[in-house]
Amino acid sequence: MVAIRRSFPALYALVLVAAGCSGGSIDTTSSSAGATTLDASTTTTIPAEASAWRSAVAGIEDGVVPPEVALQAFVLAFGPLPGVERPAGAETPIPSGTGALRWVRRNWDALTEEQRAAFTAYIEPKSTVSAGLLPLPLFGGSGSEVDSVAILGLAEQMKTRIEAELERSLTADIEIVLAPELTLPGDPDAWAWASPVASGGAPSGDMVTCQITIGKNAMSSAAEIDDQGVPGPEIAYIIAHEVFHCFDYDLTTIEESVARPPWVVEGLAEWVGQMLGVGDSTPPALGAQHWSGWFALAEASLFDREYSAIGFYAHLDETGTHVWSAIDSILAKSNDGNLAAYGAATAVAGPATLETWASSLVRDATRAPEWDSEGPGLPLSARTTPDDLGVLANDGEIKRGAAAYAATVWQADIQAEVAVLQGDGPGMVTLPDGASATRQDTIGRPLCTNPEGCKCPEGSPGAAAIFRIVPKGTMIVGVTGGPTDNVAVLFGYSLEDFCEGTCPVGSWVSIRWEVPGLDTAYGAGTMILTIDHLGNGVIEFDPDFPLFAIADQPGAVEVRMEFAGTYTFRLDTQLGSAQYTGGNAQVTSYAFLGGEWVQTAPPIDLVEGGVGYVGSGTFQCEGDGMAVVAENGGRIIFQSWP
Numbered sequence: 040m041v042a043i044r045r046s047f048p049a050l051y052a053l054v055l056v057a058a059g060c061s062g063g064s065i066d067t068t069s070s071s072a073g074a075t076t077l078d079a080s081t082t083t084t085i086p087a088e089a090s091a092w093r094s095a096v097a098g099i100e101d102g103v104v105p106p107e108v109a110l111q112a113f114v115l116a117f118g119p120l121p122g123v124e125r126p127a128g129a130e131t132p133i134p135s136g137t138g139a140l141r142w143v144r145r146n147w148d149a150l151t152e153e154q155r156a157a158f159t160a161y162i163e164p165k166s167t168v169s170a171g172l173l174p175l176p177l178f179g180g181s182g183s184e185v186d187s188v189a190i191l192g193l194a195e196q197m198k199t200r201i202e203a204e205l206e207r208s209l210t211a212d213i214e215i216v217l218a219p220e221l222t223l224p225g226d227p228d229a230w231a232w233a234s235p236v237a238s239g240g241a242p243s244g245d246m247v248t249c250q251i252t253i254g255k256n257a258m259s260s261a262a263e264i265d266d267q268g269v270p271g272p273e274i275a276y277i278i279a280h281e282v283f284h285c286f287d288y289d290l291t292t293i294e295e296s297v298a299r300p301p302w303v304v305e306g307l308a309e310w311v312g313q314m315l316g317v318g319d320s321t322p323p324a325l326g327a328q329h330w331s332g333w334f335a336l337a338e339a340s341l342f343d344r345e346y347s348a349i350g351f352y353a354h355l356d357e358t359g360t361h362v363w364s365a366i367d368s369i370l371a372k373s374n375d376g377n378l379a380a381y382g383a384a385t386a387v388a389g390p391a392t393l394e395t396w397a398s399s400l401v402r403d404a405t406r407a408p409e410w411d412s413e414g415p416g417l418p419l420s421a422r423t424t425p426d427d428l429g430v431l432a433n434d435g436e437i438k439r440g441a442a443a444y445a446a447t448v449w450q451a452d453i454q455a456e457v458a459v460l461q462g463d464g465p466g467m468v469t470l471p472d473g474a475s476a477t478r479q480d481t482i483g484r485p486l487c488t489n490p491e492g493c494k495c496p497e498g499s500p501g502a503a504a505i506f507r508i509v510p511k512g513t514m515i516v517g518v519t520g521g522p523t524d525n526v527a528v529l530f531g532y533s534l535e536d537f538c539e540g541t542c543p544v545g546s547w548v549s550i551r552w553e554v555p556g557l558d559t560a561y562g563a564g565t566m567i568l569t570i571d572h573l574g575n576g577v578i579e580f581d582p583d584f585p586l587f588a589i590a591d592q593p594g595a596v597e598v599r600m601e602f603a604g605t606y607t608f609r610l611d612t613q614l615g616s617a618q619y620t621g622g623n624a625q626v627t628s629y630a631f632l633g634g635e636w637v638q639t640a641p642p643i644d645l646v647e648g649g650v651g652y653v654g655s656g657t658f659q660c661e662g663d664g665m666a667v668v669a670e671n672g673g674r675i676i677f678q679s680w681p
Contacts, residue, residue, distance in 0.1 A: 090328060091115055091128030102300030102342045102377045106149035109142035116140075116229040117161045121153040131328050132256070134277060135312075136229025137284050138305045138345055141297045144242065161227065162234050162252075189264040191215055193275065194251065197282040200315055204363040209249075211235075211289050213282065216252040230257035230325070231277045233284035235293045243293050249285035253277070260325075272316055273323045276416065280312025287370055295374050302341055303373040303380050306348025307366060310356075313349065313416035322416040330416065334423045337400050340520075341444040342377045353414030354399060355384060358392040381444070390465070394477050397446035397517030398467035401425065409467050409475055410517075425450040425515050431458060431531040440526030441518040450515045455531025457493060457506070458486040461574070463609070463618070464518065464525035471512035478516070478527065483574045485537065493534050500540030503571065542660035543570050543610070547677035550664075554673045557588040565602055568677060574610040576617060580624055597631040598639075606645050610658065617658070 092115055098108035110123045116136035119125075143150070143158055150158070194213055202208050233251045237244035263271025270278075287304055288296045296304070309329050317323065326349075333350030341351055356362045365384055373380035385392060391409075399412040400423035425448040428437050433455045440462075441447040453471055460468065466478035470486070487493035487506035495501035518527045549566040564584035570576045580602035589597045604624035608617040624645035629636040659666045667675045 089129050090131040091126045092131055092133065092328070093332065094128040095126040096301075096345055099301055099343050099345060101340070102302060102373075104142040104145065104301060106146040109139065109146045110150075110154070112139035113143050113158070116232070117227045120157050122151065123154070132325055133229045134231070134325050134329075135280055135284075135305075135308070135346070136227060136232035136254075137234075137281065137308070138301060139229070140232055140234060141304070142301070144297045162232075187215075187217055189270075190217065190253065190274075190278070193264060193270050193278050194282055197275075197279045197315060198285075201279075201283060201286055201311065205286060205367060207286075207367070209286055209289055211246045211285065212248050213285055214248050214250045216250060217258075227254050228256060230254050230260075231281050233281040233288070235285075235288040235296070237293060246285075246288045246293055249288060251278070251281045251285070270316075271323075272320045272416075273325050274316075276312045276316030276323065276326060279315040280308050283308045283311040290367060290370055291374070299370065299373045300342065300377055300380065301345035302343070302348040302351070302377075303369055305345040306352055307369065309346045309349040310352040310362065310415070313414070317416035319415075322418050324418075326416055327418050327421070330414070330418055330421045334400055334421045337397070337423045337446050337448065338441065339445060340442055341381070350412075350414065351384075353417070354396060354412065355388060355392060357399075357408070357413045358389065358395065360385070360388050360392070393465035393519045393521045395467055395517075396465070396519040397441065397448050398469075398475075398515075400446060400448055401515070401517070406469065406475055410469070423448055427451075431455050431514075431529055433531050433533040434536070435531035437529045438526065439516070439518065440524055441520040443520045443523050445520045446518065448515065448517045450513050451529055452512065453486070453488060453509070453514050453529075453531075454511050456488060456534045457532040457537040458488070458514070459483060459530045459532070459537075460516070460527060461530065462518075462525070462527040464523075464527070465521055466519050466525070466527065467517045469513075469515040470507075471509045471514055478518075487534075489534070495534075495538035499538045500545050501538035504537070542665050543658045545570065546680045547665055548680035549675050550678050551676040552586060552588075552674070553676070554588060555671055556591055566675070566677075567680060570610055576608045576610050578606040578608075578622075578624070580604055580606070599629040599631070599636060601627045601629070602645075603627075604645075 092112070095108060095111040095115060098105055104112075110120055111126045113136075114120055114123050114125050116133045116139040140162065147155070194215055198209055198213060231251060231253050233249055235242070235246040236248040236250055238247050257274065257277055260271060260273035260277065263274050284304075287299075287308070290296070309326065313326060317326075326346075329346040329349055332344070332347030336344075336347065339347075341348060344351075352362050355365075365386065368383040368386075369380050372383040395409045398410045399408075401410050402412050402422035403410045426439070428439060428449050428451050430452045431437055431454060435455060437449075437451050439447060439449045460478070460481050461483060462478070463482060464478065467475060468478055468481045469475050470481075471488075485493070485504050485506050486509050488509060488511045490508065490510070492508055493506040495504055514529070516527050516529070518525050547568040547570075548564060549568070550563050552565075564581055565586055567579045567581070568576065569579075582601050582603040586600040586602070587597065588600075589595050602624065603626075604622060606622040606624040607620045609620050610617045622645065625642040626645060627642045628639045630639050631637075657668050659668055663679065665677045667677070
């Protein structure tokens, strides 16, 4: 059931009598610095990084909203609270106050009694009046009328559409409150908000009523519903967003709902609001700052976002995930943490989701879909400009990465004779010739900028290299963090240097092992290591050259380890760690006991995550040699071979 209520205190009645209900303009917005009427046809984005709201929510970290952030967000959305300063920054419209309301509830124990009383006064139920037409002069409008029955019908319409998409019914009633009081404790700037009410009016437990309040700043948009009941995009977006919050509250208890991370709840509500309210219509400016936050703050972790996470769900949708089918799972799993929610969101996502996360931010329609974005309410002007990292010359290096669950896009002017991109991980690349490719298809493959081509001399380390000829010019790299940090490095070489091979490319033989806790360690000749220009590596173990060592402690016995077989891996060349790809290598351990060597254990396979420094180490070039350094500080020293 959807019911409707209106706040209509004596102050408003007096204003109506004075105005004679004649449509004359009465300014009731002067007490609210954030009261703004926006042209629904504009697509101008609001700079997210400059706003007071963005300053406040910058403190959200890893899905957690600290008390001070919750209180500052509430002050911006609703009004003053005792002991809380209004954040500095540009004033921007606040389409939904539900996030701030939820976050304060989540931090209830950290509030003072005065803050709790002020909070309650903002959200307590308002007085009821009969439905009908309400003249807009009351709200500082232009004389149009708000049809409360039409608002009620719109809420019912959005409820029905969401029920169909989620395939579950809303068990609670929705109650609509039009125009909150402008008397103390403040004058809410939020256009709307949804507040759950449990049995007996309690703020916890199972919700029985979802109260959606349409604030005064939304009343002009509320008049956009025509005689046929067709709403304008602003009011449709506002209502759809808040009705979705009712479904979130209704899924579990109110306590569990308010504990969910902002990137889940507010990001999904924003996506649903824009999807059902705006769709393919001309985007209203009202929600533009949230889209702007997705693009302007591309390098922010997904888990540090709130409404701007709309971009994540839109990207899931455009790369093949049916977001509606995943919503309830995402909401429920989010109570188990960010990773559980992310896993639910990406459970059926294909590789394109991570590969094009960063590149889609550029929004170049000529290179769609990999370098373009689509989404409900997406303003035409919203995009991320690649950071210009300068010129890549011979012997040059340009390095830039993305944090986990974030993205970055950068470009470089390729002037080196040979350029090589390194760094495993998802992402896209636009080559200087305009061709687009995944990072995986580009990593380690040399680019030649000589129009006559490049070829290494026979017998040189680079003789087997296959070059791709490209013109000198701009190369754009999109890097997606995914579950881990992701670094991309672009190296520049002269053709001569590339062909001669630079560490770690080449063939190497182990000459010394340095292992923490061992007094002596030998190992010359134990390993023959070969790495090609693509980062493919193979280790050949020679059982005739075992490793001998003795623990650095009294009474320790000498041990001997015999390695045999091969071990293959994929190396992030010059970046660091290697990833095991296969092999049949084994190690057998012996101890010198009673004057003879005694086998201490069956042979152990050198598999991924098993024994050996290579699978978990980093490669460091040192003069004419190279070292593989383990996480525990152990080192295997190599020299060129033969």
